[in-house]
Amino acid sequence: NAGVTQTPKFQVLKTGQSMTLQCAQDMNHEYMSWYRQDPGMGLRLIHYSVGAGITDQGEVPNGYNVSRSTTEDFPLRLLSAAPSQTSVYFCASTSRGSGTEAFFGQGTRLTVV
Amino acid sequence: KNEVEQSPQNLTAQEGEFITINCSYSVGISALHWLQQHPGGGIVSLFMLSSGKKKHGRLIATINIQEKHSSLHITASHPRDSAVYICAVPGGGSQGNLIFGKGTKLSVKP
Numbered sequence: 490n491a492g493v494t495q496t497p498k499f500q501v502l503k504t505g506q507s508m509t510l511q512c513a514q515d516m517n518h519e520y521m522s523w524y525r526q527d528p529g530m531g532l533r534l535i536h537y538s539v540g541a542g543i544t545d546q547g548e549v550p551n552g553y554n555v556s557r558s559t560t561e562d563f564p565l566r567l568l569s570a571a572p573s574q575t576s577v578y579f580c581a582s583t584s585r586g587s588g589t590e591a592f593f594g595q596g597t598r599l600t601v602v
Numbered sequence: 603k604n605e606v607e608q609s610p611q612n613l614t615a616q617e618g619e620f621i622t623i624n625c626s627y628s629v630g631i632s633a634l635h636w637l638q639q640h641p642g643g644g645i646v647s648l649f650m651l652s653s654g655k656k657k658h659g660r661l662i663a664t665i666n667i668q669e670k671h672s673s674l675h676i677t678a679s680h681p682r683d684s685a686v687y688i689c690a691v692p693g694g695g696s697q698g699n700l701i702f703g704k705g706t707k708l709s710v711k712p
Contacts, residue, residue, distance in 0.1 A: 518698075519698065
């Protein structure tokens with residue numbers, strides 16, 4: 490098992506550009522989430538999914554879009570990048586039930602100039 | 603919404619010292635996660651516990667459900683333990699997401 494594979498590891502964007510962060514898991518987990526990590530703020534939930542075809546907004550969804558066409562993949566799209574979206578992004582997955590371990594991708598360090 | 607507080611925010615120790623990091627939360631939970639993040643690195647799960655105590659090598663995690671409090675202990679600390687340690691609890695409902703503390707940055711000096 491590869492676990493959670495997240496790409497790219499680093500990215501620099503210009504303001505207004507769009508991009509997609511990829512996230513894939515091979516553990517057949519139902520639940521997948523995207524978080525951003527900012528200094529002094531901890532990790533905050535952007536969007537999440539409880540299964541293929543089902544997504545919902547988290548705490549900081551503005552400027553981001555997600556879809557979940559398969560159980561394995563949960564890409565995060567930045568529609569028009571802004572400097573405020575400079576952050577480290579993590580994808581995570583877990584199986585159904587609140588008492589199960591969470592698995593994280595390696596993180597994407599995004600800089601918007 | 604659950605509020606997760608960690609203390610201390612920063613911790614510097616000498617190699618060999620016993621380390622304690624604390625986590626408290628505001629709403630009852632079914633399980634709590636302790637995570638580790640090395641500088642510039644990803645996040646790995648250390649423990650998930652719903653009661654009592656768990657031990658893995660030099661790391662020990664305890665939880666008191668009644669007091670809504672958990673502790674992470676590191677015995678005989680080593681410079682390679684230098685990392686950010688993060689406490690997290692389920693976000694509620696059947697969503698699979700987590701609510702995180704802001705982390706404790708540990709630096710162990712040789």
